[in-house]
Amino acid sequence: MIHSIFTQLLQTLLIVGLAPLLVGWVNQCRAWLQNKSGAGVLQPYRVLHKLFNKDAVLADGASPLFRLAPYVQFGCMALVGTIVPVLATDLPFAAAADVIALVGLFALARLFAALAAMDVGTAFGSMGARREMLVACLAEPALLMVFFTPSLIAQSTSLPTIVETLAHREFVLYPSLAFAAIAFYMVSLAENARIPVDNPTTHLELTMIHEAMILEYSARHLALIEWASAIKLMNYSVIGISLFLPWGIVEAEGWLLIPVALAALFAKLLAGGAALALLETLSAKMRIFRAPEFLGTAFLLAVLGMLIRLALEK
Amino acid sequence: MDSLSAIAANVQPLHFVLGVMVAWLILGGLGLVAQHSLDFVGHGLFPASAVASLVLAGAGLAALGAPSQAMILALGLPDLPFHVRLDALSAFFLVLLGGASAGISIYSAGYFRQGEGTPPGVHCVLYQVFLAAMAAVIIADDAYMFMVAWETMALSSYFLVTSNHKIPAIRSAGFLYLLLAHIGAIGILLCFGIMQGGHGDYTFATMRAAPLTEFWASAAFLLALFGFGAKAGVLPMHAWLPEAHPAAPTPVSALMSGVMLKTAIYGLLRVTFDLLQIQLPWWGVLALVLGLMTALFGVMFAAVQTDMKRLLAYSSIENIGIILAGFGLTLIFHTYNAGPLAALALAATLYHCINHAFFKSLLFLVTGTVLHSTNTRSLGKLGGLIRHMPWVAWLGLIGTIAIAGLPPLNGFVSEWLLLQAFLATPGLPSSYLSMLVPVGAAAFVLAAALAGYVMVKFYGVIFLGQPREEKLARAHDATWLERIGLVWLAAGCVVLGVVPVFVLGQLDHVNAMLTGHLLGQQVGGAGWLFVSAMAPERASYSPLLFLLGVLAALGATFALVRKLYHGRMRRGPAWDCGFPLQTARMQDTAEGFGQPIKQIFEPVFRIDRHMPSPFDELPRYEGKAEDKLWYALYLPVARAVEWISASISILQSGRIHIYLLYSFVTLLVLLIFVR
Numbered sequence: 003m004i005h006s007i008f009t010q011l012l013q014t015l016l017i018v019g020l021a022p023l024l025v026g027w028v029n030q031c032r033a034w035l036q037n038k039s040g041a042g043v044l045q046p047y048r049v050l051h052k053l054f055n056k057d058a059v060l061a062d063g064a065s066p067l068f069r070l071a072p073y074v075q076f077g078c079m080a081l082v083g084t085i086v087p088v089l090a091t092d093l094p095f096a097a098a099a100d101v102i103a104l105v106g107l108f109a110l111a112r113l114f115a116a117l118a119a120m121d122v123g124t125a126f127g128s129m130g131a132r133r134e135m136l137v138a139c140l141a142e143p144a145l146l147m148v149f150f151t152p153s154l155i156a157q158s159t160s161l162p163t164i165v166e167t168l169a170h171r172e173f174v175l176y177p178s179l180a181f182a183a184i185a186f187y188m189v190s191l192a193e194n195a196r197i198p199v200d201n202p203t204t205h206l207e208l209t210m211i212h213e214a215m216i217l218e219y220s221a222r223h224l225a226l227i228e229w230a231s232a233i234k235l236m237n238y239s240v241i242g243i244s245l246f247l248p249w250g251i252v253e254a255e256g257w258l259l260i261p262v263a264l265a266a267l268f269a270k271l272l273a274g275g276a277a278l279a280l281l282e283t284l285s286a287k288m289r290i291f292r293a294p295e296f297l298g299t300a301f302l303l304a305v306l307g308m309l310i311r312l313a314l315e316k
Numbered sequence: 317m318d319s320l321s322a323i324a325a326n327v328q329p330l331h332f333v334l335g336v337m338v339a340w341l342i343l344g345g346l347g348l349v350a351q352h353s354l355d356f357v358g359h360g361l362f363p364a365s366a367v368a369s370l371v372l373a374g375a376g377l378a379a380l381g382a383p384s385q386a387m388i389l390a391l392g393l394p395d396l397p398f399h400v401r402l403d404a405l406s407a408f409f410l411v412l413l414g415g416a417s418a419g420i421s422i423y424s425a426g427y428f429r430q431g432e433g434t435p436p437g438v439h440c441v442l443y444q445v446f447l448a449a450m451a452a453v454i455i456a457d458d459a460y461m462f463m464v465a466w467e468t469m470a471l472s473s474y475f476l477v478t479s480n481h482k483i484p485a486i487r488s489a490g491f492l493y494l495l496l497a498h499i500g501a502i503g504i505l506l507c508f509g510i511m512q513g514g515h516g517d518y519t520f521a522t523m524r525a526a527p528l529t530e531f532w533a534s535a536a537f538l539l540a541l542f543g544f545g546a547k548a549g550v551l552p553m554h555a556w557l558p559e560a561h562p563a564a565p566t567p568v569s570a571l572m573s574g575v576m577l578k579t580a581i582y583g584l585l586r587v588t589f590d591l592l593q594i595q596l597p598w599w600g601v602l603a604l605v606l607g608l609m610t611a612l613f614g615v616m617f618a619a620v621q622t623d624m625k626r627l628l629a630y631s632s633i634e635n636i637g638i639i640l641a642g643f644g645l646t647l648i649f650h651t652y653n654a655g656p657l658a659a660l661a662l663a664a665t666l667y668h669c670i671n672h673a674f675f676k677s678l679l680f681l682v683t684g685t686v687l688h689s690t691n692t693r694s695l696g697k698l699g700g701l702i703r704h705m706p707w708v709a710w711l712g713l714i715g716t717i718a719i720a721g722l723p724p725l726n727g728f729v730s731e732w733l734l735l736q737a738f739l740a741t742p743g744l745p746s747s748y749l750s751m752l753v754p755v756g757a758a759a760f761v762l763a764a765a766l767a768g769y770v771m772v773k774f775y776g777v778i779f780l781g782q783p784r785e786e787k788l789a790r791a792h793d794a795t796w797l798e799r800i801g802l803v804w805l806a807a808g809c810v811v812l813g814v815v816p817v818f819v820l821g822q823l824d825h826v827n828a829m830l831t832g833h834l835l836g837q838q839v840g841g842a843g844w845l846f847v848s849a850m851a852p853e854r855a856s857y858s859p860l861l862f863l864l865g866v867l868a869a870l871g872a873t874f875a876l877v878r879k880l881y882h883g884r885m886r887r888g889p890a891w892d893c894g895f896p897l898q899t900a901r902m903q904d905t906a907e908g909f910g911q912p913i914k915q916i917f918e919p920v921f922r923i924d925r926h927m928p929s930p931f932d933e934l935p936r937y938e939g940k941a942e943d944k945l946w947y948a949l950y951l952p953v954a955r956a957v958e959w960i961s962a963s964i965s966i967l968q969s970g971r972i973h974i975y976l977l978y979s980f981v982t983l984l985v986l987l988i989f990v991r
Binding site for chain 1: 699700723736739742751758766773849874890898900903909912913915
C-alpha cells in the first residue's frame with residue numbers, strides 16, 4: 003500500500019515537475035542541430051517563474067470562464083500524469099480512468115482551451131479555436147484507434163493491464179503495434195502542436211493553431227497554460243513509452259526496482275526528445291488544410307493496425 | 317379503515333401511471349377553462365403537470381424491480397378493450413418520460429408569453445395530451461391501443477409544432493412532419509399485421525406466442541425499423557427532424573427531441589426483443605450500419621448549421637444514430653448467444669437514451685431562453701451572452717460538456733459502455749463480424765469527436781466572444797421558473813454521470829427482461845465507486861473519483877499559485893496582436909466555424925456556392941450546404957406521387973355522364989365476377 007502510494011506520488015510529481023525540463027531538452031537539442039548554442043535546458047523554468055511573478059492583464063470583456071480555463075487545463079494534464087503507468091503499474095488512481103477516459107481528459111482540457119479562446123472575441127482567438135478543434139476532431143478518433151490495438155491484445159482498456167501484458171509477451175514483433183506506433187507518433191505531433199502540423203515557436207499569427215488560442219493570456223494564466231502544454235508533451239511521451247517500450251516499468255512491490263525504472267524512463271525520454279528535435283529540424287510545417295490529410299493517414303494507419311490485429315494475429 | 321388500508325396495499329405502480337395520465341388530461345381540460353389566463357395556465361397548470369411527471373418517474377422506478385402487471389381497461393371499442401401492461405422496459409421509458417418532462421414542464425411554466433401563437437390554454441391542452449399519449453404508447457399492451465396512442469402523439473405534437481401557424485415555413489415544416497409520421501405509422505401497422513400471425517387477435521400477448529417463419533419475422537422487423545425509424549429520424553427518414561424542431565415552441569422541441577424520439581426506440585426494442593420470438597444476426601448488422609451512418613450524417617450536418625435549433629436537431633439525429641448502433645450491437649450479441657455482452661450493449665443503449673433525454677432537453681431549453689431574450693435563432697446574430705445570462709450560460713456549459721461526451725458527465729458513461737461493447741466483439745463466432753464490427757467503432761469515435769467540434773461551435777458562438785448585435789446587451793437571464801427546470805435537467809446530467817453503478821443496477825431489470833442476462837457483478841464488481849465492463853481488471857472507470865480528482869487538482873493549483881506567487885490582476889483592452897480596430901464582426905461566425913468541416917467532408921453535402929467576381933460592386937459570398945438525400949430521394953418521390961395523382965385526375969372530367977359510365981362499367985365487371 004505504502005509502495006503504491008509512494009510510486010503514485012513520485013510519478014505524478016515527476017511528470018508535473020520535469021515536464022518543462024523535457025521541453026527544454028527538446029529545444030536545446032534543436033538548437034544544437036541548427037548549430038546554435040541554445041538557452042539551456044532550464045530555460046522553460048525561468049520563463050515560468052518570470053510569468054508567475056508578473057501581474058495578470060485580463061481583456062475587458064473576459065468572462066470567468068476565461069480565468070477558469072488555465073486551471074482546468076493544468077489540472078487535467080496533471081491528472082493524466084497520475085493515470086499513465088510509467089514508473090510502476092501499481093497505481094491506486096489508475097483504476098479511476100482507463101484509456102478511453104484518458105482521451106476524455108485530453109478532450110476536456112481542449113474543450114476549455116477552445117472555449118476560452120473564443121471568450122474574448124478576437125479574430126485570432128476564434129480562428130485558433132476553430133483550427134484546434136479541427137485538428138482535435140480528427141486526431142482524437144485516431145488516438146482512440148491507436149489505443150484499441152493494444153487493448154485488443156491485452157483484452158483490456160485499463161492501462162496497467164495493457165502495460166503488464168505488453169511487457170510480458172515474448173519478444174515477437176506485432177505488426178499491428180508497429181502501425182499503431184506510427185499512427186500514435188503522428189497524432190502526438192498534431193496534438194502537441196509540433197511541426198509539421200503546428201509550430202510552437204512561430205511568430206506568424208496566421209499560421210498559428212495552439213498559439214493563436216492563447217494570445218490574450220498573460221502572467222500566471224499563460225504560465226499555467228505553457229506548463230500544461232509541457233505536461234501534455236510529457237504525457238504523450240510517457241504514454242508512448244508505456245505502450246510501445248514498456249520495459250523497465252516496476253510491476254511488483256519492490257523498492258529497489260524504482261531507481262532502475264527511473265533510469266530507464268530518463269534514458270527513453272532523452273532519446274525520444276532528441277528524436278523529436280531531429281524530426282522538427284528536418285521537416286517543415288504544412289499548410290493548415292494539409293493537416294486533415296496527415297491526420298486522416300494517422301487514422302487509417304491506426305484502423306489498419308487494428309484490422310491486422312483482428313485478422314492476422316489470432 | 318381496514319378496507320382503506322387494504323386498498324392502499326393493493327395500489328400498484330400501474331395505478332399511479334394511469335392516475336398520472338388522467339391527471340394530465342384533467343390539467344389539459346382545465347387549460348380550456350381559462351384559455352387566455354397566462355397566470356392560471358403558467359403558474360397553476362404547468363407546475364402541477366411537472367409534479368405529475370415526478371410521480372410518473374417515481375412509479376416507473378418502483379416498477380423497474382417489480383414483476384410486470386397487466387390490466388384491461390374499460391375503454392376502447394366493444395370487444396376490443398385497451399390492454400395495458402407495465403414491465404421493466406415500459407418502466408424504464410416511463411422514468412425517462414417523467415424525469416425529462418418534469419424539468420420541461422416547470423420550465424414551460426415560465427416560458428410561454430402572451431400573444432405568441434396559440435393561446436396558452438390551448439397550448440396546455442395539446443401539451444398535456446401529448447404527454448399522456450407518450451405514456452399510453454409506453455404502457456400499451458395491444459396493437460389497437462398502441463396505434464391510437466401513437467397517432468394521438470403524432471397529432472398533438474403536429475398541432476404543437478404548428479402553433480405559430482401564421483408563418484408559412486412553420487406550416488410546411490408541420491406538413492412534412494405529419495407526412496413522415498404517417499408513412500412511418502403505416503409501416504408500424506403492417507408490422508403488427510404480420511406479427512399477429514393470422515389470428516386476428518391484436519394483443520401483444522398473442523403476438524408473443526405467434527410463431528413466425530424467418531421470412532415473416534424479418535419482414536416484421538424491417539417494417540418496424542422503417543416505421544419507428546421514421547419517428548426517430550433514422551436515415552433516410554430524417555428529413556422532418558431539422559424542419560420540425562426549429563419550428564416548434566422550445567419546450568415542445570425539447571419534449572419531442574428528448575422524449576418522443578425515445579418512444580420510437582422503445583417501440584423498436586419492444587417489437588424486436590419482446591414480441592418477435594426469433595432474431596437474426598443480419599438485422600443487427602443492418603441496424604448497426606444504419607445507426608453509424610445516421611450518426612455521422614447528423615453530426616456533419618450539425619457542424620454546418622447556422623440556426624441554433626436546427627443544429628441541435630441534427631445533433632439529435634446523431635444521437636439517435638448512436639442509440640441505433642447500440643441497438644444493432646445488442647442484436648448481434650444476442651443472436652450469437654453472447655448474453656453478458658448483449659446486456660452490456662443494451663445497457664449502453666438505454667443509458668444513452670436517458671442521457672440524451674436530459675442533455676438535449678437542457679440544451680433546447682437553453683436556446684429557448686436565448687430566443688426569448690434576443691428574438692433570434694440565427695447564430696450569426698448572437699454572441700457574448702455569458703455576461704448577460706450567467707444562469708443559462710453556466711447551466712448550458714454543463715449540457716455542452718455532457719453532450720460532447722466528456723467525462724465526468726453522463727454523455728461519457730454511455731459512450732464508454734458502448735465502446736467497451738464494440739471492443740468485445742472479437743469474441744464473436746463469426747469471423748467477418750468479429751473483424752469488421754470493431755472498425756465500426758472507428759466510425760463511432762469519429763462521430764463522437766465531431767460532436768465535440770459541434771458543441772464548441774454551439775456554445776462558443778452563442779455565449780462567448782463579443783456580442784454581434786447591439787441589442788444583445790439588453791438580453792435578460794432566465795426567469796426563476798425557467799431556472800428550476802434548467803437546474804433539474806443539469807442536475808440530471810451530473811447525477812447520471814457520477815453514479816453510473818446505481819443507474820446500471822436499475823437498467824439490469826430491463827437487461828434481464830430483454831436479453832435474459834444481467835450485468836450484475838460485471839459492472840459493479842469493483843464496488844459502487846467503479847463502473848467496469850466485463851471485469852474490473854478489464855476496464856474500469858470511476859466518474860466520482862475522476863470528478864474529485866479534477867476538482868482537487870484545480871483547487872490545489874489555484875491555492876498554490878496564490879500562495880507561492882500572487883493574485884494581482886488588472887483589466888485592459890483585448891490585445892489581439894496589437895490590432896486596434898477589432899470589431900465584433902471579425903470573430904468567426906457560425907458559417908466560418910463550420911467551414912473546415914464543409915471543406916473536408918465536401919462529398920457529403922450538396923453545396924450551393926455563390927462566388928463574387930472581381931468586378932462586383934457589392935461582393936457577396938454565399939455557401940449553402942444542403943442535404944443530398946433531399947434531392948436524391950425526397951424530391952423524386954414527391955414528383956412521382958404528383959405525376960401519379962395527375963395521371964389519375966384524367967378520370968375526373970367533371971361530366972356526369974362519364975361518371976355514370978364508370979358506374980356502369982364497374983357493375984359489369986362485378987357481375988362477371990359474381991356470375
